[in-house]
Amino acid sequence: MSFESISRRQFVGLACSATAAFPSVAPAGLTPSDFAEALEQFRRIVGKEYVYTGEHLLSYVDPYSLVDDAGAHATPAAIAPESAEQVQAILRIANQYRVPLWPISCGKNHGYGGAAPRMPGTVVLDLNRMNRILEVNVESGYALVEPGVSYFDLYRHIQEKGYKLWLDVPDAGWGSVMGNALERGVGYTPYGDHFMMQCGMEVVLPSGEIIRTGMGALPGNNTWQLFKYGYGPYLDGMFSQSNFGVVTKMGIWLMPEPPGYRPYMISFEREEDIEAVVEVLRPLKVNSVIQNAATIRSLVLVASINATKSHYHKGPGPLPDSAARKIMADQDIGMWNFYGALYGPPPVMDTLWTIIRDSFAKIPGARFFTPEQRKHENDVLKHRALTMKGIPRLTEYSLVNWVGGGGHIGFSPVSPIKGTEALKQFRMVRDRLHEHGFDYMSVFAIGWRELHHVVELVFDKTNAEETQRARKVFEILIREAADAGYGEYRTHLAFMDQVARTYSWNQGAAQRLNELLKDALDPNGILAPGKQGIWPKRFREG
Amino acid sequence: MSTGGLLLILMCLATGITQAQETPGQRLFAKHCAECHADAVGTPGTQRLGWNRGAAYAVLEKRKDLSAEYIKVIVRRGLIEMPPFRPTEISDLELAQLSAYLAKRPARSR
Numbered sequence: 001m002s003f004e005s006i007s008r009r010q011f012v013g014l015a016c017s018a019t020a021a022f023p024s025v026a027p028a029g030l031t032p033s034d035f036a037e038a039l040e041q042f043r044r045i046v047g048k049e050y051v052y053t054g055e056h057l058l059s060y061v062d063p064y065s066l067v068d069d070a071g072a073h074a075t076p077a078a079i080a081p082e083s084a085e086q087v088q089a090i091l092r093i094a095n096q097y098r099v100p101l102w103p104i105s106c107g108k109n110h111g112y113g114g115a116a117p118r119m120p121g122t123v124v125l126d127l128n129r130m131n132r133i134l135e136v137n138v139e140s141g142y143a144l145v146e147p148g149v150s151y152f153d154l155y156r157h158i159q160e161k162g163y164k165l166w167l168d169v170p171d172a173g174w175g176s177v178m179g180n181a182l183e184r185g186v187g188y189t190p191y192g193d194h195f196m197m198q199c200g201m202e203v204v205l206p207s208g209e210i211i212r213t214g215m216g217a218l219p220g221n222n223t224w225q226l227f228k229y230g231y232g233p234y235l236d237g238m239f240s241q242s243n244f245g246v247v248t249k250m251g252i253w254l255m256p257e258p259p260g261y262r263p264y265m266i267s268f269e270r271e272e273d274i275e276a277v278v279e280v281l282r283p284l285k286v287n288s289v290i291q292n293a294a295t296i297r298s299l300v301l302v303a304s305i306n307a308t309k310s311h312y313h314k315g316p317g318p319l320p321d322s323a324a325r326k327i328m329a330d331q332d333i334g335m336w337n338f339y340g341a342l343y344g345p346p347p348v349m350d351t352l353w354t355i356i357r358d359s360f361a362k363i364p365g366a367r368f369f370t371p372e373q374r375k376h377e378n379d380v381l382k383h384r385a386l387t388m389k390g391i392p393r394l395t396e397y398s399l400v401n402w403v404g405g406g407g408h409i410g411f412s413p414v415s416p417i418k419g420t421e422a423l424k425q426f427r428m429v430r431d432r433l434h435e436h437g438f439d440y441m442s443v444f445a446i447g448w449r450e451l452h453h454v455v456e457l458v459f460d461k462t463n464a465e466e467t468q469r470a471r472k473v474f475e476i477l478i479r480e481a482a483d484a485g486y487g488e489y490r491t492h493l494a495f496m497d498q499v500a501r502t503y504s505w506n507q508g509a510a511q512r513l514n515e516l517l518k519d520a521l522d523p524n525g526i527l528a529p530g531k532q533g534i535w536p537k538r539f540r541e542g
Numbered sequence: 543m544s545t546g547g548l549l550l551i552l553m554c555l556a557t558g559i560t561q562a563q564e565t566p567g568q569r570l571f572a573k574h575c576a577e578c579h580a581d582a583v584g585t586p587g588t589q590r591l592g593w594n595r596g597a598a599y600a601v602l603e604k605r606k607d608l609s610a611e612y613i614k615v616i617v618r619r620g621l622i623e624m625p626p627f628r629p630t631e632i633s634d635l636e637l638a639q640l641s642a643y644l645a646k647r648p649a650r651s652r
Contacts, residue, residue, distance in 0.1 A: 052629060058619050059626035080630045107628055115628060128630035148630075152577070173577065305584075308593060378583045394577040395584035397623075401593075406623035462622070 027076065027100050027121040029538070035076070038097035042079045045089045050129070052078040060107075060124050062116040064400075064407045064461060066471045067494050073116035075102070078124040084204060084248040090125065091246070092208040094526040098538075101125045102528050103246050105147035105176035109183060111410040111456070113493035118530035119539070130248065135225075138163050141254045142199065142225040147178045147247065151392035164257040166390035168192055168293075173392025178250045182240045183490060186445050186452060188388045190343060191255050192293020193447060195240055200224040202249035203239055206522035210248075213239075225251035241490070242514075243528035243536075244521050255390070260349050262370070263341040263385040267334030269365035274336055274426050275419035276363045278444070278451070281338075282417040285446050289355050292388060294340035296444040301456065302337050302380045303327045304402045305395065309439065318434045332375060334367070339381065341388040399441065405460025407467060411477050412454045413486035417446065425453050425486065429477060433457065436473040437466075452489055478502065493530075500533025515540070567643020570636050571603065574627065579603075590623060602644055613641035 026035035043051045052060070053076070060075050067073065079101075081087050094101050100122040107115030107128065117124060131148030136158065143154060151173040158165055168187035170180055181194040191197045201213045214230035215223040228236065239245050268277055277296060284290045300319065307330075312323040319327075328334065340356070342349035360366050371385045383395045400406045411429070415421040422444060430440040438457060445452040455477075459470040471494070478488065478495060482502035491499045503510055514534045518525075525536025564572075571579075578587035581601040592600030599605060614637055620626035632640065 050630075055618070056629050059628040061620075061626065063620045063625040078628075107631075108625070110625060114625060126628065126630050128628065152573075378589075383584055393584065394586065397578065398586040398589060400623045401586060401590050404622075 027098075027123065028119075029098060034097055035099070038093060038099050039077055041093045041097075042077075042090060045086050045093070046079055046081050050080040050082075052080070052126075060115045060126075062114040062493065064110060064114065064409065065116070065494075066407060066409060066459070066461070066467050066474070066492075068464070068468065071120055073113070073118065073493060074120045075117055075124045076121060078126050080126040080129050082129045084130075084202060084210060087125070087127075087204045087246050087248055088208045088210060091204060091206060091526065094123075095207070095524050098524050098526060099123055100526055100529050102531075103127060103147075105179035105182075106150050106174065108150075108172065108175040109179065110172070111408050111492065112183070112490060116493065118493045118496060118528065122529060125246065127246075127248075133157050134249065136161065136163060136165070136254070137225065138165060140226060141165060141256050142251055143167075143177075143254055144200075144225055144249060144251050145177050146249060147176055149177050150174055151177060151180075155390070155392050158254075165254040166191075166257055167252075167254055167392075168194065168197065169387055169390050169392040170194075171387065171396045172394055174394065177252055178247060181250065181252060182247060184240055185490075186293055186447070187390075188293050188295065188339075188384065189255055189341075189390050190292045191253060192445075194252070195237075197253040198236065198250055199226065199228045199253060200249075200251040201236055201239060201247050203245040203247050205245050206524075206527045211235075211245075225253075238517070241532050243531040243534055244517060246527070258343040259345050261341060261343055261389055262349055262353070263339070263381065263388050264353075265369040265374075265381040265384075266338040266340075266360050267332075267367045267369070268336040268338070268363060269328075269334055271335050271426070272423065273334075273363060273365070274444075275423040277336060277338060277360070277419070278417060278422040279419035280359045280363065281446060284356060284359060285417060286449070289352055290340055290446070291343050291352070292341050294338065294446050295384075296446075297337045297339065297380065298440060298442045299324055299327060299333065299335050299337075300402065300439045300441040301399060301443060302333050303331055304399045304441070305380050305383065306331060306376060306378055308401055309403050317437050318439050333380075334365075337380070339384045339388070341385075399456055399458060402439070402441065402458045403460055405462045405466075407459040407461030407470065409457050409459075409470065409474060409492050410454055410490070411457055411474060412452055412488050412490055413481045414489050415451045415453060415486055417449065417451050422451060422453070424484070425481075428480060428484065429453070429455050432473055432477055432480065436469050438470070438473065496530060497533045565643060566636070566639040567641075570632065570640040571643060574632055574640070575602065578624070587624065605644075606646070608645050610638075610641035610645040613644050614638075617641070 026032045060078050062073055081090055102117030102122045103125040104115050105127050127147035130146040132146045133149055135144040151169045154167055154177055168189045168191040170185050170187050181198045184195045186192050200216050204210050213235045215221045215227050217230055239247050313319050342352050371382045374381050386393055400408050415425055433440050442455040457470055460466045478498050487502055488499045500511055518534050519537050522536055525538040529536055529539050578585055579602045588600050617627050617637055
């Protein structure tokens with residue numbers, strides 16, 4: 001069977017454009033013969049079956065790209081090592097031939113670029129085969145994992161062993177435990193800040209040298225996954241959202257199963273209620289009355305679990321207000337919906353719930369629900385009752401179904417936990433999205449001191465005009481947010497440079513330091529050029 | 543018959559798998575596909591197919607119209623909302639087993 005044997009009709013709407021297939025060009029600066037020689041060296045390291053070229057590269061893409069040029073993130077090859085030693089050997093060869101490499105773990109960084117590299121011609125270093133769960137320590141509550149371990153993998157392992165431990169999961173369970181933490185993703189239990197819960201790394205530097213961070217640097221230690229800081233500068237942060245090394249092992253703390261658990265939902269009727277909700281929320285969170293990484297989810301995001309836009313509105317433009325009201329009635333949800341959970345012995349949960357209920361009851365129209373009180377079988381609270389106890393699912397991937405066509409990209413500015421700020425951000429983003437014909441779909445994720453306002457811009461990627469419009473409004477959102485003092489905590493490949501430029505205090509001093517570090521650690525510029533807007537010298541000058 | 547199909551049969555014989563036991567294809571479906579495509583609540587793939595094409599097409603494991611060739615292409619290239627799966631996630635041999643399971647017949651030879 002070949003791809004050509006499938007009819008043209010069947011290809012309509014396939015996730016990646018056929019024009020993106022099989023780029024035959026060598027990476028920038030390499031002759032075709034040098035590149036062929038480098039690939040041969042890579043084959044000697046990992047085995048020829050684990051160096052992918054040709055049609056296998058169809059899966060090394062951003063399936064939700066909003067870039068016109070299908071070759072903008074094209075890769076000429078992918079290499080899949082099975083050990084840190086192989087990663088070391090690969091980096092040494094890459095230095096010799098100056099082959100740029102883009103490490104991925106499970107490749108599920110969807111909405112931010114998937115498995116595709118930032119720069120065309122970059123070879124993907126696919127770490128998915130390094131999928132060993134090296135240790136789960138029940139007594140102290142941690143795991144030591146390799147890059148290819150997904151949330152599903154770790155969850156199933158813990159269940160099979162019968163350990164009384166919970167992991168913290170993001171919305172989509174197929175992602176990498178390590179990859180998500182390194183991208184500084186968030187989840188929904190009390191351990192929702194994933195990078196905060198990371199402890200101890202093994203990293204292969206661009207030179208091929210291998211290091212261990214924190215207590216891992218001390219031979220014979222027994223605290224690598226217990227004490228984050230070790231001695232001297234705390235290095236781990238340098239390897240998150242960066243291109244300074246390839247992380248090959250990482251510790252992650254796991255939560256002991258609590259003696260009690262009660263998920264709940266509170267719905268609010270009006271768009272402007274977001275101000276009062278966030279004002280009530282701040283003292284509750286800062287004082288740990290709200291124990292978990294709770295979320296406030298917008299109407300359309302919640303609605304997308306059970307419906308598509310076309311069920312309520314078939315014309316162009318954003319969902320009209322009348323349709324929003326109908327969704328609220330049909331799905332028994334609010335314009336905003338707060339999802340939280342109580343953890344601990346019943347008397348503790350009773351006390352905390354009294355404070356939470358009384359605080360939110362002051363907001364007119366607030367309604368309180370337990371999962372048992374939800375009438376639909378497929379319901380966000382019933383689903384979040386799983387994720388807030390660390391059970392990975394893919395249920396809320398339904399958000400990509402909202403408009404049809406599957407495209408989605410996350411716009412994620414950070415703000416204080418303040419009502420006025422949340423209302424301002426909401427109005428700013430909603431107005432721009434509506435002007436450009438898109439719906440406002442978001443979650444406010446509550447951190448220890450800040451809100452992540454994660455806006456999902458969903459678009460029909462099979463429609464070139466709509467995709468272009470999505471890109472245009474995204475650029476406007478980044479610029480306007482920065483002008484108001486808001487920065488994104490993470491972004492898609494296509495916007496890494498633009499967002500990096502918004503962190504420009506003192507003429508971009510922080511980025512100059514990043515470049516200084518990059519040039520010192522990676523003088524040949526082989527590792528993830530352009531990641532987070534950090535370019536090695538040879539590409540900055542080019 | 544493809545190498546994958548032949549291997550599947552040999553593996554079944556070698557391990558004494560009967561129809562009542564889980565086949566490699568079933569196991570792979572449970573691992574990689576079921577979260578989106580099972581006949582269950584909260585599975586976006588099943589939901590989307592039901593909306594687009596009707597209830598008869600919603601549940602992959604109940605479909606009679608899928609060919610192994612088609613499944614192989616969709617897994618490697620993705621389909622609209624569904625992202626593609628790389629060979630490090632599902633190997634070519636596993637893809638042959640998975641597609642044979644969903645097509646309810648072995649893949650034809652390449």
